[in-house]
Amino acid sequence: MTQPIPLHRDDPSKAPLVGNIKVTRQDWLNVAKDILISDGIEQVKILPMSDRLGVSRSSFYWYFKSRQDLLDALLDHWQQTNTAALVAKAGTPAQSVTQAVTFVFHCVVNPQIFSIPFDFAVRDWARRSATVRAVLHASEDARIAAIQAMFQRHGYPEIEALTRARILYYMQNGYNDADLQEPLEHRMKMVPHYLYGFTGRHAPQHEIDDFRAYCQAIQTGDTP
Amino acid sequence: MTQPIPLHRDDPSKAPLVGNIKVTRQDWLNVAKDILISDGIEQVKILPMSDRLGVSRSSFYWYFKSRQDLLDALLDHWQQTNTAALVAKAGTPAQSVTQAVTFVFHCVVNPQIFSIPFDFAVRDWARRSATVRAVLHASEDARIAAIQAMFQRHGYPEIEALTRARILYYMQNGYNDADLQEPLEHRMKMVPHYLYGFTGRHAPQHEIDDFRAYCQAIQTGDTP
DNA sequence: CAAGTATTGGACATAATTGTCTAGTCTTCG
């Protein structure tokens, strides 16, 4: 029993312009994502969502078989945005390791590419659902493997590449929600230290300088 | 309207030895804590708890005014165990900074003193409750301040002491639940690097050696 | 042991939530 997505919304030109715009499956997913991020998965309830969308609660069941069906779709969506984005960034060819690290870090900086609150929310969710936990762990492994591969492409031996990948990845997890308010600049400045702090070596000044330049570029928006 | 704790439980010698042992306010709190840790605060529900305790659901209301009353008590309990434990450990006089750091780290290692899963669960909870968030932030400030004071007692200037305190504290948050399975040894080995990685200096070999020795002692159980 | 207090069980009321079913409306397309 498939639930087709409304055709008239696929082509935006055919959609009504004002008023009476019908909700779509994606609209339900967006609201669910918002609530997941702000209040946790337990609060993703059908009645409040329908209220927010201004439609009847029972309309929900046209788009989704059940609440669980929605949650599955939500998890899929997370995997196909956040994880795919980070893996893609880690795989982007770069001229230096510093530039490559900056690409990865790009995800943390740009909410358009990667949603940190979404990641936090899914991690919460995983604490209560074994299936979500499995998806999360697979995603984390994929992310770290991608970053590790990046370091290996730039000449680091396997073990050191893995260590650096873990540090770079867990760096973002070390902050909680409150700290996300902290200026990004502060977090970016720490990256070179994270990368070298564990190896017993100093970060070369030219890498630090390069990194700062790249970060500057990220914030002004003119980076790949 | 005060809710006294059953007297016959205060003196263990007066408690029935087998069977028919009445549940106490603390029993309810323990079950609530277990559920909070494993399933999140949303799952702390009265009916399932009474089932697990083998008593009627309505008995709950003798010990607690309402569900919210239980949650408040639970949060109090967390603050008076975890936060107090860490602050006390940070305040313990030590002969060297390495030993002092080891005392703090003791909390992370010994579940009897400090429950990491409890901390994680409360952090989750704080995402959904402003009042819990306020308590959590106050606790985190108190913890970091205590660690900072420790470094200052050992001669570090204010700013560097704060930086080191943050690193030492956030180190534990960088791991998620899955990583708690990881051998403690691995985490302990990273401490000296965390402490020096950010400052651009190397950890002196004798400090690393000292730290390893203290960690060894922690695991064999013969430390203060 | 008896009286009084502490503690529990079960009935009752209320509300929130998920899910089903059906009649009806709106949209698209031949």
Add this chain to the structure above:
DNA sequence: CGAAGACTAGACAATTATGTCCAATACTTG
């Protein structure tokens, strides 16, 4: 325009939760 399909509203049923009340039972103390 008119029929088929896409979508929605509202009634209904079932489940699960919170909280109140009161009678019954267990425990303590004189």
